[in-house]
Amino acid sequence: MIKVCSLTxxxxxxxxxxxxxxxxxxxxxxxxxxTVHALRDVCSHAEVAFSDGGxxxxxxxxxxxxxxxxxxxxxxxxxxxxxxxxxxxxxxLRAGDVYVDVTAAVN
Numbered sequence: 001m002i003k004v005c006s007l008t009x010x011x012x013x014x015x016x017x018x019x020x021x022x023x024x025x026x027x028x029x030x031x032x033x034x035t036v037h038a039l040r041d042v043c044s045h046a047e048v049a050f051s052d053g054g055x056x057x058x059x060x061x062x063x064x065x066x067x068x069x070x071x072x073x074x075x076x077x078x079x080x081x082x083x084x085x086x087x088x089x090x091x092x093l094r095a096g097d098v099y100v101d102v103t104a105a106v107n
Contacts, residue, residue, distance in 0.1 A: 001092055001099035001100065001101050002021055002099060002100055002101070002102065003097050003098070003099050004027070004098050004099065004100050005029070005097070005098050006096055006097055007031070007034075007036070007096050007097065007098055008096065009098075010029055010031035010036065010098070011031065012032065012033065013030065013031065013032060014030070014031075015028045015029070015030055015041075015050045015051045015054045015055075015056060015061055016029050016030075016031075017029075017041045017049055017052070018041075020100055020102050021102045021103075023102075025040070026040065026041040026042055026049065027039065027040060027089060027100060027102065028040075028050045028051045028054070029091075029098065029100075030056055030061055030072055032056075032072070034093070036091045036093065037072040037073065037088070037091065038088065038090075038091045038100045039061065039072070039086050039087065039088050039089070040075075040087040040088075040089075040105075042086065043063040043068060043070075043082060044068075044070075044082050044083075044084040044086050045063065045066060045068050045077075045082035045083070045084075046063065046065045046066055048063065048064070050062075050063060050064070050070075052064065056072075057069055059071065059078050060072045060078065063082070066082075067079065068080065068081060068082035070085070070086055072088075073088065074088060075087060075088040075105075076107075087107065088106050089101055089102055089105060089106060090106050
């Protein structure tokens with residue numbers, strides 16, 4: 001697990017992008033109250049970053065380019081044109097800080 005940021009650094013239901021670890025894995029963090037979700041910050045359809053203007057809708061993070069929505073827990077798209085899931089990573093909250101394991105996707 002790698003410390004990424006403080007929980008207070010994240011706005012509720014707003015995607016925030018980070019490069020994590022030695023390989024600078026692009027991740028997007030989405031805070032939903034006291035829960036934080038981590039997904040690969042690259043749309044599987046258009047290869048653009050969610051954090052570059054994406055939104056968080058009722059069903060997940062929405063790609064700003066073509067509107068595909070990805071489930072925050074599974075990474076699976078629920079709307080076209082995307083058909084492939086994005087990686088989801090394990091998150092732990094410790095003493096108000098957000099830690100992410102980018103060594104293996106959990107989906």
